[in-house]
């Protein structure tokens with residue numbers, strides 16, 4: 001069991017956390033969760049499994065996904081997974097081919113794989129820029145298109161949720177990621193229209209500061225300021241995002257597509273986020 005992470009919720013927490021949803025809200029559905037071994041992806045996997053879905057978790061590192069699958073199965077849920085780098089289109093296509101040929105297809109895709117490193121934009125190297133764009137924009141697109149091609153081929157409805165970042169104003173120190181996430185949002189809105197005839201819904205969730213192990217790449221000083229990035233003056237949990245995602249994936253989201261659901265404690269309306277620390281210049 002992947003218990004006691006440095007930040008965020010453990011499997012024990014996620015197995016027992018209260019939910020507003022009925023226990024059969026996702027009964028019989030198959031949900032693929034990229035980045036399923038990460039903080040938010042793991043919460044989504046637990047909630048979807050607890051709501052009756054068969055979950056398929058993917059990520060690059062087996063040491064993150066294998067213990068999760070084991071913990072889900074030990075709790076009586078249906079779970080499987082594969083290592084998969086979303087940046088590698090051949091791997092992505094192979095995964096979706098196997099999913100439909102041998103594993104009963106899929107109804108839901110949640111793209112929670114993603115991330116970035118904090119650095120002043122002026123200092124980005126070409127390699128660093130490309131790593132973040134390739135992961136968050138190209139990788140997300142690889143998963144979206146590969147899933148949609150199968151849904152079109154099998155005339156099967158589908159639902160996509162992309163976990164992005166709030167882009168209504170800058171998030172300082174991660175400009176590469178902001179560029180990629182704005183791309184994913186616009187892409188999702190465009191294909192929501194193009195793919196409606198195939199019965200495929202595409203939505204995004206924009207989280208505020210959510211305490212997860214992904215926070216390891218930020219300095220203690222930057223992390224200490226996250227509760228003050230929104231008017232609620234606290235950070236969110238991965239469960240907050242999981243419940244928002246379930247809302248969009250379950251029947252409650254049946255008439256919702258092309259939407260961005262912001263779950264940030266009001267941070268888009270008040271607050272600023274410096275992932276690299278706030279320069280003295282702005283302390284006025």
Ligand SMILES: CCCCCCCCCCC/C=C/C(=O)SCCNC(=O)CCNC(=O)[C@H](O)C(C)(C)COP(=O)(O)OP(=O)(O)OC[C@H]1O[C@@H](n2cnc3c(N)ncnc32)[C@H](O)[C@@H]1OP(=O)(O)O
Pocket residue numbers: 114115116117118119125127128129131132135166167168169170171207208209210212213214215217226229264267268271272273275
């Ligand atoms: C509008 C206001 C609303 C309020 C919202 C508030 C929100 C606040 C929330 C806080 C901010 C967001 C938090 C999160 O998203 S946390 C969860 C996400 N998880 C992560 O980010 C995980 C950590 N990141 C990574 O794993 C990687 O960055 C990445 C995902 C991109 C993986 O890529 P890759 O595996 O290719 O990366 P590499 O490590 O091989 O590096 C490739 C090159 O990238 C450059 N690089 C990498 N790290 C750094 C660094 N720390 N500093 C500078 N450059 C870096 C570098 O060129 C690497 O190449 P080299 O290794 O050859 O040098």
Ligand SMILES: NC(=O)C1=CN([C@@H]2O[C@H](COP(=O)(O)OP(=O)(O)OC[C@H]3O[C@@H](n4cnc5c(N)ncnc54)[C@H](OP(=O)(O)O)[C@@H]3O)[C@@H](O)[C@H]2O)C=CC1
Pocket residue numbers: 034035036037038039040041058059060061062064084085086087112113114115116135139163164165166206207208209210211212213214215
């Ligand atoms: N936590 C927060 O405050 C916020 C998070 N977000 C976004 O939400 C999403 C989930 O974040 P969170 O769970 O906190 O972060 P985590 O770092 O805990 O999880 C992200 C997961 O993505 C996987 N991943 C990264 N690159 C790839 C890749 N190329 N192929 C496959 N999997 C990959 C990683 O797994 P592995 O290492 O095994 O590949 C990792 O477990 C991310 O996009 C994040 O940027 C947005 C706003 C705020």
